[in-house]
Amino acid sequence: MRRRVIITAAAILSGLVPGGMAIRLHANDLPADTLNAAMAVKHAEKARLEKASAADPNNHALRFQLGTVLCDLGAAGEQDSAEEALKLFESLHQQVPNDAEVLAFYGNACTIEAKYSFVLTKLSWAHQGFNYLDAAVKNAPEDVTVRVVRALNSAQVPGFLGRDATAREDFAWIMQRLNDHPQEFSQELVRSIYYYAGEFALAHDEPKAVELLTLAAAIPASKDDALTPKIDAFLKTARAKFPAPAASKTT
Numbered sequence: 001m002r003r004r005v006i007i008t009a010a011a012i013l014s015g016l017v018p019g020g021m022a023i024r025l026h027a028n029d030l031p032a033d034t035l036n037a038a039m040a041v042k043h044a045e046k047a048r049l050e051k052a053s054a055a056d057p058n059n060h061a062l063r064f065q066l067g068t069v070l071c072d073l074g075a076a077g078e079q080d081s082a083e084e085a086l087k088l089f090e091s092l093h094q095q096v097p098n099d100a101e102v103l104a105f106y107g108n109a110c111t112i113e114a115k116y117s118f119v120l121t122k123l124s125w126a127h128q129g130f131n132y133l134d135a136a137v138k139n140a141p142e143d144v145t146v147r148v149v150r151a152l153n154s155a156q157v158p159g160f161l162g163r164d165a166t167a168r169e170d171f172a173w174i175m176q177r178l179n180d181h182p183q184e185f186s187q188e189l190v191r192s193i194y195y196y197a198g199e200f201a202l203a204h205d206e207p208k209a210v211e212l213l214t215l216a217a218a219i220p221a222s223k224d225d226a227l228t229p230k231i232d233a234f235l236k237t238a239r240a241k242f243p244a245p246a247a248s249k250t251t
Contacts, residue, residue, distance in 0.1 A: 038226050039076065045069050046081075063092060067105060074112045082112045100140035104149045107132030111153060126161060129153075134166075144184050147174055148193065155200040164204070171197045191219040195231050202234060207242040210235070 049066040056062060067088040074082025089106035096102055110129030114122045133150040140146050151170030154163035174193055178185055185193075198212030213235040221228050 035226075039073075042069060042073055042076075046073065060092070060096065063088060064102065064105075067092065067109070071105065071108055071112060074109075075115075079116045082109070082116055085109045086113050098139070100136040100143055101145050101149075103132050103139070104136035104146045107136065108149060108153060111157070126157070130161075130163065137170075144174070144177060147177075148189070151193075152196050155196055167200055171200070187219055188222055191216050191221075192227065194219070195227060195234070198238065199230075199234055202238050202241070205241075209238040210242050210244075213238050 046069045053062045070081045070085035086109040089109045092102045093106045107129040114125035117125050136146045147170050154167035157163050194212050194216035198209045201209035216231050
């Protein structure tokens with residue numbers, strides 16, 4: 001089942017993607033009112049989906065949407081939501097074991113659980129999540145949703161976990177797909193992809209970070225945008241780190 005990928009406000013505001021691991025570089029903290037507004041939107045969405053799911057408990061799509069919202073809230077610091085997301089995606093995976101997108105988000109839920117688990121089990125949860133993400137891509141290598149979820153997850157986790165090569169592979173695939181089939185990507189998703197790819201490049205001292213973040217900044221923001229402050233901060237850092245060559249003077 002093809003689902004539209006949305007990198008939601010709570011995940012962006014918290015400096016986390018739906019994988020629950022902290023980013024390696026940090027822009028300035030967002031204003032409290034911006035963060036609070038985004039969280040309020042997510043809680044309202046959660047309440048709406050919980051009500052709809054209760055009225056139609058066998059609706060797979062509603063439960064999937066609820067799970068993604070719970071992942072966002074869990075990544076943003078709400079442990080109860082993280083645990084609910086894990087249980088929900090575990091249940092969905094049992095019901096539809098061949099659904100690669102469910103498996104990918106189940107992997108995300110596991111890495112969020114790593115954020116809250118005891119020290120001795122953090123790596124176990126993280127690697128379980130990575131295994132599910134890799135299996136999802138193996139099962140559905142042409143699925144944009146699956147690729148994006150794994151790319152952002154892999155790009156955000158600490159380097160010692162060994163996911164950098166996976167992030168590069170997925171970003172390369174996504175960029176090629178975007179070039180060949182732009183109709184598969186919403187404007188919001190494209191903006192998020194350029195941002196996270198640029199952030200990843202900057203974290204690895206790659207000059208292409210400037211180009212990627214500039215592309216992200218050029219895409220108009222949505223009404224309830226929370227990504228702009230992050231884009232602006234990282235683009236400023238990238239331009240300072242990789243200044244454009246001075247134009248040569250002609251006589």
